[in-house]
Amino acid sequence: MMAELPPFAELLAGCERSAVHLEMRDWYDVPSERFEAWKCGHREDPADRSQWWSEFHQTIADAVKRGVQVKRARVVSEPITDYIRFEYDVTFSNLAVGEQVRWLPRRRASDVCLPGNDFWCFDDRLVRFHHFSGAGAHLEDEMVSDPAVAKLCATAFEMVWERAIPHSDYRPV
Template sequence: MSSNVPPFAELIAACTQSAVHLEMRDVYSVEGERDRFEDWRRGVRLDPADEATWWRPWVDLIRETVARGVVVRRARIVSEPVSEYIRFEHSGTFTNVAAGEDVRWLPRRRASDLALPGNDFWLFDGRLIRWNHFTGDGASAGPELSDDPAAAKLCESAFEAVWERAIPHDEYEIH
């Protein structure tokens, strides 16, 4: 494993086939989302018709990646009833979908018998893992990179098991 992790944009730019992301926390408190989350709490919602207000440069990065033929999928395991943060995430996920990500949601109780890694991750081309570490309160504790084949196999099988059970974004109703 390496503690010298290239920027995410560089990792996904090197990706040629697939990028999958598994999220398993009910609360994230990452620096780049705090203002948007607070705005959402005050009733501000993204307007699907006003794409210029969506999260940039993320939308552009995913569009460019998908245009190169890379399949980008995201699965979220969530406790129900969902946290306020998950409500926030759900309300803005249409931007991920519009950018070209395929997003699904899995209620945590339906994941009980799945073998899952201990941390959220991105898996690039089934071989390179970017672990996302978080503190107890959801702040980023920094990423870590691994090309360990056994860990990549675990991540791939865990993601596919979650994906198979998960509900597509446009069908998932917040509880």
């Protein structure tokens, strides 16, 4: 059994320079009222924060205000899945709080060595891996402070980031 991990907000609050998130799955089967509403045809109004603002958004906005660079890169298969289309449609909320987001079509990542799991890397020193089932259900998170693992993740993220397409320029297939 894994030890209890610090909440994400606590990890980000302790961050001084950077927090990067690499997402590599095409489907996440996690409970989401936003996704369910989106599947039924609801589209959020970026100007109406009451539709989408959450504690997560506040946490990111607070970190960015302190000077932390928050970046998210998504490696995606094309044509994209419904879940990735949903993520694309709601990425305005990530951008609104100061996150930088880029997309990398999986076919352009073939020669990049990637860790086996999605992760957040904080200040290039602490990694929080996300473990999912094959069907996309979140199983658990794991914290790793091994400098070699942190370097591997930071390097992989930067390789993806350099190749990835900024959200404003990416047109999903």
